[in-house]
Amino acid sequence: MNKIHLLFLLAIVGISCVPTDQPVSFVVSNALSFERNQEVIQVPIELIVLKKGQQLENFGIADEMGNLLSIQYVDNNQDEISDGILFQPTVPANGQSKFFLKELGAEEEIPTSMEVCYSRFVPERTDDYSWENDKVAFRMFGPTAQQMKEEGAPGGTLTSGIDCWLKKVEYPIINKWYKKYESDPNAYHVDSGEGLDNFHVGISRGCGGIAVKQNDEFYTSKNFTSFKTLSKGPLKTAFELNYSPWSAGDSTIIETTKKINLDKSSQLSRIEVNVKGAKNIWAGLTLHENDGQVTVDSLGAWVSYYQPHGDSYLATALLAAPGFFSGSEVVLSEEKDLSHAYLNLAVNEGKAVYYAGFYWQESGQFEDNEAWELYLTQFSAQLADPLVLSQIN
Structure with a gap:
């Protein structure tokens, strides 16, 4: 049950640009009565200010425990520069899950995943x-x-x-x-x-x-x-x-x-x-x-x-x-x-x-x-009430 919700600045309450030397944390909220773990959502580039020489590809997304998640960089405007990161969160029923953008160290790699899409x-x-x-x-x-x-x-x-x-x-x-x-x-x-x-x-x-x-x-x-x-x-x-x-x-x-x-x-x-x-x-x-x-x-x-x-x-x-x-x-x-x-x-x-x-x-x-x-009914409910991504720092 996947749906990309492109929640840009006007749709994300409280989002502001922050320096990259401060972790960017955010929550994903689920208002429905069942767990959601098959929807793809996007973190827009507007969440961070890249330092000189940095690219979006210098960053991954980690869960609260610091585990890097499988992600995909996307170029929404087709200008050959990545402007968003896709990931697939697990969010409990009527609950929230926390994540943060993590600048990748020299030895860190994004979890490998085949090109299934x-x-x-x-x-x-x-x-x-x-x-x-x-x-x-x-x-x-x-x-x-x-x-x-x-x-x-x-x-x-x-x-x-x-x-x-x-x-x-x-x-x-x-x-x-x-x-x-x-x-x-x-x-x-x-x-x-x-x-x-x-x-x-x-x-x-x-x-x-x-x-x-x-x-x-x-x-x-x-x-x-x-x-x-x-x-x-x-x-x-x-x-x-x-x-x-x-x-x-x-x-x-x-x-x-x-x-x-x-x-x-x-x-x-x-x-x-x-x-x-x-x-x-x-x-x-x-x-x-x-x-x-x-x-x-x-x-x-x-x-x-x-x-x-x-x-x-x-x-x-x-x-x-x-x-x-x-x-x-x-x-x-x-x-x-x-x-x-x-x-x-x-x-x-x-x-x-x-x-x-x-x-x-x-x-x-x-x-x-x-x-x-039942899958179709829940898919419809998810479209009507999408996951919401909100910055918390």
Whole structure:
């Protein structure tokens, strides 16, 4: 249940710049009735004044006992200078945890952690863009795959739906599976112990692709046209996809960018769509054979689809960020790939924000569908009441 809360000066009560020769201590507060240990938050560079010659990379984050935590430096404005430190605190129910910025000595090192939050463009498999963390993996499809489909060439793909890669290991698999693909294109469709890709997208929305509804019809974009990788590391990956304008009935939809974040231990990717030409967009979950169970929680602003999948079960879900939920709709069709559970999202100031993800029973990440839906309910509560970081000296 991860969420990066960028709490800058105006959002952090009592924060001021202090010299680096004085430890910067802060607390993270949790107002909810359950422990939180899977959210990634950011300490902004404004908390400290760097001495001449220092960089943010000279500092780590330690707990009250002085133990250094796993962190990730981030460059939010993409100017090639780190301007924040991400970390993943454990905070008790209705409680607080204390931490401090620690200047690293010559012999001190940040705890090593593999790059589990990873994403990249994949030209060796046409032109996918794939991303993953320690729980889930996804991919979307680019312009070459679209062109191949439109020209009738084998191997083409025309969809802006989101594909799920069903992994059941915590280490990264993207590069490994694509490497196997190069020698055997069917390799990652077979479970060799790490999981497999047996999730069908087709022309559907897959797990979270968007549509615009006009006169009771749903219209969708084509494949992404370009990409930009923003970050990857032990705690977060982020990237942007761009799309050409597309038609929705009499309207032209300009989807300028789709920014996607995935944090460590989260089942759900955060998706921010920047769009003009529509007051609402609809994020969809494909219903495949229409043999599963749709659950809608309007209070929590989420919809989930629990379905038989191969010899197991799969649950996909969509969850609106606070302020964007406008309802839901289930659309059944006899045409292949056109049955969906939709989440209706308001476009506020040119954007809509939602989360999309899944759990696969074979991964062992949840005991059952009830536990999965509790996860979604708690995830929604965390978005509504984020962890608060406050300086205490």
